[in-house]
Amino acid sequence: MPYYDEIELGDEIGPVEKVATDDDVVNFCDIWGAPKPNRFTDADTAAKSGMKGTIVPGIMTMAMMAQLLTDWGGPGSLKDLDLVFRQPVPHNRPLTMAATITDLREEDGQNLVECDILMTGTEGERYIGGKAIVALEGR
Amino acid sequence: MAMELEYDRSLYGVEHQAGPFEITDEIIDRANSSIGESGPAFSSDDGAKEAGYRGRIAPPTLCCILVRQVALPDVKVQFGKTQMHAGQRVEPKAPVYAGDQLTASSHLKDVYTKTGRSGTMVFVVWETTFSNQDGQVVAEVQESFARRE
Numbered sequence: 001m002p003y004y005d006e007i008e009l010g011d012e013i014g015p016v017e018k019v020a021t022d023d024d025v026v027n028f029c030d031i032w033g034a035p036k037p038n039r040f041t042d043a044d045t046a047a048k049s050g051m052k053g054t055i056v057p058g059i060m061t062m063a064m065m066a067q068l069l070t071d072w073g074g075p076g077s078l079k080d081l082d083l084v085f086r087q088p089v090p091h092n093r094p095l096t097m098a099a100t101i102t103d104l105r106e107e108d109g110q111n112l113v114e115c116d117i118l119m120t121g122t123e124g125e126r127y128i129g130g131k132a133i134v135a136l137e138g139r
Numbered sequence: 140m141a142m143e144l145e146y147d148r149s150l151y152g153v154e155h156q157a158g159p160f161e162i163t164d165e166i167i168d169r170a171n172s173s174i175g176e177s178g179p180a181f182s183s184d185d186g187a188k189e190a191g192y193r194g195r196i197a198p199p200t201l202c203c204i205l206v207r208q209v210a211l212p213d214v215k216v217q218f219g220k221t222q223m224h225a226g227q228r229v230e231p232k233a234p235v236y237a238g239d240q241l242t243a244s245s246h247l248k249d250v251y252t253k254t255g256r257s258g259t260m261v262f263v264v265w266e267t268t269f270s271n272q273d274g275q276v277v278a279e280v281q282e283s284f285a286r287r288e
Contacts, residue, residue, distance in 0.1 A: 018175065028173035031166060032207040050221070058224045059207070063174050063200045066229075070199065075180035075190055078199045082228040082281075130226075 001074045004111035004136040007101060013072045013115060015098035018064055020056045022091050028060045056089040061128055065117055068097045073134040079112065083130035089119070096120050099132060110135045144261060145217035150247040157209040158242035159272075162235055167197050170204065184237075197235040202269045202278040203227055209243050211265055214250060218261045219286035225262060228281040233271070240272040248281065261286045 026041050039046040039055055046054045062083055069078050089095065096119070103114035112133050119128040171181055179186025180196050187195045235241065245267040252261050264283045270276050 020174075024173050027169060031169050031173070031204050034207070058227055059200065059203045060173065062203055062227055062229070063170065063176075063198060066198065066200045067174055067176055067178075070178060075178055075187075075196060076192075076199075076231075076234060078231055080228070080230045081200070082226070084226045085224055 001077075002072070002136060004104070004113070004138045007104060007113055007136065009101055009104065011101045013099040013101070013117075014068050015096050016068050016071075017094050017096050019094055020060065020064070020089070020091055022054070025054070025056055025060065025091055028057065028063075051088050052090070054091050056091060056095075058083075058085045058089075058128075061085070061089050061095075061119060064095070065097055065119060065128065065130075065132075068099065068117070069132055069134050073113070073136055077134045077136060078132065079110075079135050080133040081117075081130065082132070083117070083128050085128055087125055087127050089127045090121075094122050095127070096122075102131075111138050144250060144252060145215075146250055146263075147213070147215045150212060150214060153246060155209065155211060155245045156242065157245070159240040160205050160208065160243070162197055162201070162237055162239045162241060164195070164237050167195065167201070167237055170198055170201055192234055193236070195237040197237065197239075199231040199278075200229055201235060202231075202241070202267075202280050203229050205241065205243065205269065206245075206267050206280050206282060209245050209267060211245060214247065214263050216250065216261055216263060216286055218252075219288050222284050222286050224282070225260075225285035226281075226283040228279075230279045231277070232279065233275050233277045235269075235271070235277050239277075241269045241277065244268050244270070258288050260288075 099115040099117040
């Protein structure tokens, strides 16, 4: 894990590329028993909602974005993740996640690292954007 | 001039309780396998203890999944036909351990309009606080839903 003192404004976290497969999405939806059919796992239902195909649930993309940050800062490092779902996220396509550090501050005894975080597609799609705060140890 | 929105304003100030939700190993396993999470603290007691926890912990967005199981009332917004999940925020406050029993308390936080290039949209924002069996707050989750003309 990086130390707070090593981080500089503008540093990048990632990028990391992942694919959410059909099976991954079915598995994820079963966690909360998503009513079926739904636009996440059924193409006809997705089409009726105006989608080009089945989509990845926002909360699943959120879990993927959080993973980028906890892989970097440690399992308990995430303090805030605030995302805007800008476009439907497709299954079976490369999704690139990355964050850029925008602020460093010490607050309530914690070393906080604030960043802009983004999920993009191969054609320049900006699927999800937002902000995150991660707490790091100092040296 | 601002549009006068019609919706059920009596929902403000009302807390909707849900749970308990048991955080089983199976739920954590499934959340992990869906996104290829293999972090030691999220995978086993031993891995978590090495990271300084008393036992296996859940990934930090698990409460965002549980919030799907909270039945919330219809806000009865008289606007638009389609609704989409526009955004979500989680602020983890304390570790969620395998075996925890979480309860949720949700309230309507805000309903507002926003006009941009693609027209006017109405946003409905719910805020949910998750607490564990000891009454400790473990996460705050905000969900926002957008209705389009």
